[in-house]
Amino acid sequence: MADNRRVRMTKKLIKDAYLDLLENNPSEKISVTDICRIADVNRSTFYMYYEDTITLRQDIENDVMEQIPVLSDMPSEITSDEQFVEILESFFTYIKENDRMFRILILQSDNRAFNRRLINAVLRKYQVESQANNRLLAKYEYIFIVSGVIGLLGAWIEENYPISAKKFSEMILKMGVKAAEIENSDFRLH
Numbered sequence: 001m002a003d004n005r006r007v008r009m010t011k012k013l014i015k016d017a018y019l020d021l022l023e024n025n026p027s028e029k030i031s032v033t034d035i036c037r038i039a040d041v042n043r044s045t046f047y048m049y050y051e052d053t054i055t056l057r058q059d060i061e062n063d064v065m066e067q068i069p070v071l072s073d074m075p076s077e078i079t080s081d082e083q084f085v086e087i088l089e090s091f092f093t094y095i096k097e098n099d100r101m102f103r104i105l106i107l108q109s110d111n112r113a114f115n116r117r118l119i120n121a122v123l124r125k126y127q128v129e130s131q132a133n134n135r136l137l138a139k140y141e142y143i144f145i146v147s148g149v150i151g152l153l154g155a156w157i158e159e160n161y162p163i164s165a166k167k168f169s170e171m172i173l174k175m176g177v178k179a180a181e182i183e184n185s186d187f188r189l190h
Helices: 002-022 032-039 043-049 053-067 069-073 081-097 099-107 112-125 135-158 165-184
Strands: none
Touching: 002 032, 002 043, 002 053, 002 099, 032 043, 032 053, 053 099, 053 112, 069 081, 081 099, 081 135, 081 165, 099 112, 099 135, 112 135, 135 165
């Protein structure tokens, strides 16, 4: 039991050191030596848990993905707009409560991989019936909506959460409904 606690504490020190460095440096400029110096651990200790900084970042991202309320707590079927807003609100509240982590993972210049993982996780878990007649169109519809939410989320974080998580969730719902209305209309580009 003590060993597990020690392992968790050591990994936390390494992860925190990496995040500290990421706040001011692009990931490709961060070395294992830098991380070990900040975490006050030996390189051999680092390599006991991680192959390199890429596997370290993946471990941090996995931790975040596992704790996102929307990905673990959401029912398989949503029956009302109120339920959807409530679920989104818990997701956005989680992001706000973990501000530092999401500023680094979503806003940082080398964030595309994490954003893509986040989009894929949401798409895999919440396949809702699309009105699109073909699978490729349905896939693009999902990517458009989730990518839009990620973009809005980035702006919300950058602007230090100017509206509440509930209002932000209601706005996302309205925009999603509007997008669906446009998709289902006879609007065509000629």
